[in-house]
Amino acid sequence: MPVGALGRIVVVGLRPKEDVVSRILSVAQERSVDYAIVQAMGTLSKVVLGFYDGETKKYVTKELSDHLELVSCIGSLAKDSTGKQVLHLHATVSDRNLNVLGGHLVEAQVGYLVEVYLSEVAGTELVKIYDDSLGLMVFKENTRLEES
Template sequence: MDYRKFENQYVIRLDRGEEIAESLKFVAEKEKIKLAYLTGIGAAGKVTAGVFDTKEKVFKGHTWEGDLEIVSIGGNINTMNGETYAHFHISAADEQGNVFGGHLQEAVISGTGELVLTEINGTVDRKFDEETGLNLFEF
C-alpha cells in the first residue's frame, strides 16, 4: 500500500494480497481520521459481501472468488465509542459481467485498488440501536 494526502483527500493504492477494509482502517488510525467518505475501483480475487437481515438482525454474506473487477466501493469511516469504525459497500463483476455486492466484509486485492478517502472536518459517533440491530450515526 502507498498513499498521498492532497488537502483533505488521501489517494490510496492497494497492492496484491492486501485486504481493503483492514488497509483503510490502518490509514484512518495512522492519520487520525475521525470522519471520511470513500470511493474507489480495482481488482479483487476474493470478495465477501452481503445484506443485513433486519428481521433476524444478522448479517447474511456470500463469498465470491476468481478474477473480479471492483465496479465501485463506497462508504464511510467514523467512530464508535472513540474507536475507528469503517462501513463500506462494494459492487464487483465476474468474467461474465455478472455484478454482485452488498455490505463489505472482506475484499482481497488481486491486481490493484485505487481508492480516494475524503476527510470531513468533524466527528460523528455511532450507537447500537436495539430496534434495528444496527450501529447508527449519533449526532
C-alpha cells in the first residue's frame, strides 16, 4: 500500500461556470502537484453523478442541473501507468429542498463558487492501473518511497 506524508496544501477558489474536474487538473499541473488528497465544497449549477454497477462494470449516471450545494467532495489525484493524471472524486450534493444525492463525480460546473483543497501526498508515487476483474482503476501495490 502507498505510504507517504502530507506536503503542501494548495487552495483555490473556482468561479461561476468553470468546469470543476478540468480546473482541478489544471491547478494541479500549474502547481506541480502530482499526487494529492482532494477536498471541495461550494455551489454547482450542474453535476453528473455516477453509481458503479459491479455486475455490468459500468457507471449509471444521473445529471442534475439546478442550483445545488456541493456539501462534500473528496477524492484522490494519482497517475496512471503512462504518467497521465487520474482524478477520482466522490461528491454529495443537496438541492433547494435539502434532498441529498451522492456518488462518483463524473462532471460538474461551478454555480457561484467552489473551494478546492489539494493536500499533496509526498514521498510516494500513487499509481493506478486497470483491474480487469473489477473493471476499475486501482492503486498499484509497489511504491517508491523517498529517502529521508
